[in-house]
Amino acid sequence: MNDFFNFLFHYLEKEEILLDKPEFLFQVQSHPNYPSLLAISDTLSFFNIDNAAIRVEFAEIDDMPDRFITLLSEHLSIPHLYFIEKKDSSYFATKDKKTVEITKASLESRWNNVVLLAERSEEERIIKNKKQQWHWFLSSLCLVLFVTIVFLFAGSLRTYSFFIFPTIGLLFSIASLKDLFGAKSKLINSFCNITASTSCDS
Known part of the structure; x- marks a missing residue:
């Protein structure tokens, strides 16, 4: 179950946001909407981590921070949450423990207009x-x-x-x-x- 949230833990580490992982897993699994994005956002708020789940059109991606979590479509499967990191003009997507480079065109074709952002207080x-x-x-x-x-x-x-x-x-x-x-x-x-x-x- 810990591996399911690796994208989130990786994102929070990059943003230098500290989180008690076992307690987070307990709280998020107790949420009535688990395993939705709402459950993740509410649990982060429970830990006093400022966050927002927002709708973002792909045309606005250049205005986004270099790191964020987004919902991407999967081939013949339901969409999954990914940690996206932009380095120079390249994008890297992390899911589970795998990080792969993803082209902007591929990112656009899989984009679902849902983004989760978090920051330290x-x-x-x-x-x-x-x-x-x-x-x-x-x-x-x-x-x-x-x-x-x-x-x-x-x-x-x-x-x-x-x-x-x-x-x-x-x-x-x-x-x-x-x-x-x-x-x-x-x-x-x-x-x-x-x-x-x-x-x-x-």
Whole structure:
């Protein structure tokens, strides 16, 4: 069931919106209109995430943000929700865990005029900015202390590598634990999403 909402979780991660996934799944499945777009929108509102499900003609797609969720037609099947991301002039569609490039013509032929948008609240942005300031201060302090300790010990390349490699391993461990427990950051997101088809989940 978790895979069914991967398009939504991927979208929220890109927008840097934090969400308790198990609680979201519980709430959305409890909605009387589950599994409709209304159920998703109402559940996001329950978590105080500003969102809107709107009708958008395809002619207005260039005015849309670079990331959004939309309902696309399927061949011989009911329409499904996709996370769409625009990079330069290319479009990428994500459903389940698959991300594929989609042409604008193909997007137009499958368009259903339904779009879901979400954004972080202003209060969350202020809190995040304060956390980032402290994060950079502590990170810089740790880096300065580490470099000082390494250079106080005059030694060979082997000695330096003994300090450097475990430290790099520790940093990757912290990054993966933060991703595992949902504490997203811009650095982790950029590392996890180096290309459109990669993520730390996969």
